[in-house]
Amino acid sequence: MKVLVPVKRVVDYNVKVRVKSDNTGVDIANVKMSMNPFCEIAVEEAVRLKEKGIATEIVAVSAGVAQCQETLRNAMAIGADRGILIETDAELQPLAVAKLLKAVVEREQPRLVILGKQAIDDDANQTGQMLAALLGWGQATFASKVEIDGGVARVTCEVDGGLETVLVNLPAIVTTDLRLNEPRYATLPNIMKAKKKPLETVKPVDLGVDVTPRLTVLRVEEPPKRQGGIKVPDVATLIEKLRNEAKVI
Amino acid sequence: MRCLVIAEHDNQSLKAATLNVVSAAAAIGGEIHVLVAGENAAGAAQAAASVAGVAKVLHADGPAHAHRLPENAAAQVVANAAGYTHILAPATAYGKALAPRVAALLDVAQVSDILKVVDADTFVRPIYAGNAYATVKSSDGVKVITVRGTAFAAAATTGGSATIETVAAVADTGTTRFVSAEIVKSERPELTAARIVVTGGRGLGSGENYQKIIIPLADKLGAAIGASRAAVDAGYVPNDYQVGQTGKIVAPDLYVAVGVSGAIQHLAGMKDSKVIVAINKDPDAPIFSVADYGLVADLFEAVPELTAKL
């Protein structure tokens, strides 16, 4: 079974981004970029399925600027077999990405697409669900456990009150949550090997997809700052402040 | 303008988040309709009809909606979408699974987790774990939106007298089957709607300590209980306790963070709380930068003392 894993290049999760002074966006010049952590979990899950003999080939795909090649190499160092870069400098919004991925799915015919539940830059949490809708496939979102049994995926999903288990017919979409697995570190030999794995580049026009954004960002601002607080010396003072100053207890 | 609010409910009653979505719809303007898709959900439809500001309830009842699978719910929304300029759902696990599916079927963008309605086309939403707020304008004919509950007051559950219109329920898409749910029933207030939240982090060291230290304090305060990702990952508590960028967003009157360092991903979920208390033994922990009252102390001494003195 072929598994497709879309991966996104984002500002590293350890970086605290700054809003640009002209309020047009956040400053990402010279900041560390990495694979979106949820996408790493997706790649890891695909690799585990391959190690179990369920997945036969793992294709990583990324949409964006030329540097997304690094993200694909990273996915291949974790264990993806080859990469597809949909290269564009255009701003890509989730609907456009879902359409690009649909075109790749139609070409590659995977039985399973595993995506991160959200990208930690735009925090949209949309692409997997949109792709499922465009393909008419079932979806299992926010997965914490995935088992493949013949033609179905049995997926445990994190929901607001706890966990929910569903059976989704293959082909299907799964989106990953934090508890699904702990991604391995890419070893040096695997990083070297990844450099030799095939990486194909296509353009959105080759896939026949119009990626024009539907949302215009008018302004990006710093959120309101919290007033600095105080340190209290002891528990008694804390209680006194909460009762008489903050009046919350 | 006409808004369709997708109700999150348990067939008998509405989930609280639905009420916040109704308020977001009211901020957009125009008539507000609510779609209740369920099985034997007359109770929920009735509850929706009583919500202040709601003009009409669309009630779709059928086995396809027994477990509120997003595939079927999205098909239902699309079947009833004609005439609406805005389709809104809560930014809960349910709404997040559903709304993008609806948007893609309608070939429109989806605007996630809005904090504010600027005008009918323009919304403010958080990006980068809430470290920036983006004002975005949609050029689509229909806006599909998820709403951050903490950013909009809950609509009143009474005062409305909407008509209830029965609409044909869609057939099961057949792609997905519900197997089981492990939902923990609790007497405590719900995390996202509680007035007070007590959260425990990795500083607690174990699930046992979480029970011993956090629970008595929460009981004393009548508080909901939460956790950092590290505490969830380590198995101290279940996943639905997680507060943060990729967990639940809370904004209670009082948030007490115990043994939580205050990583940006955690702050994203709680920094809009009215009053924040942090108890941490590390005076340089970033949680203190957002705390109104910080207590530098060993939590194993300070928290039991606090519980005892309250």
Ligand SMILES: Cc1cc2nc3c(=O)[nH]c(=O)nc-3n(C[C@H](O)[C@H](O)[C@H](O)COP(=O)(O)OP(=O)(O)OC[C@H]3O[C@@H](n4cnc5c(N)ncnc54)[C@H](O)[C@@H]3O)c2cc1C
């Ligand atoms: C993609 C991604 C998404 C994430 N999403 C979330 C999210 O939604 N929510 C979230 O919380 N995190 C999230 N994280 C994780 C986040 O980066 C931090 O790792 C996590 O919040 C740390 O949890 P913590 O504060 O409990 O643990 P730590 O950072 O280990 O902090 C423990 C704290 O306890 C204090 N302590 C220890 N012992 C004591 C004692 N005896 N008395 C008093 N204080 C003590 C220490 O001084 C320390 O400050 C995410 C990370 C990634 C990469």
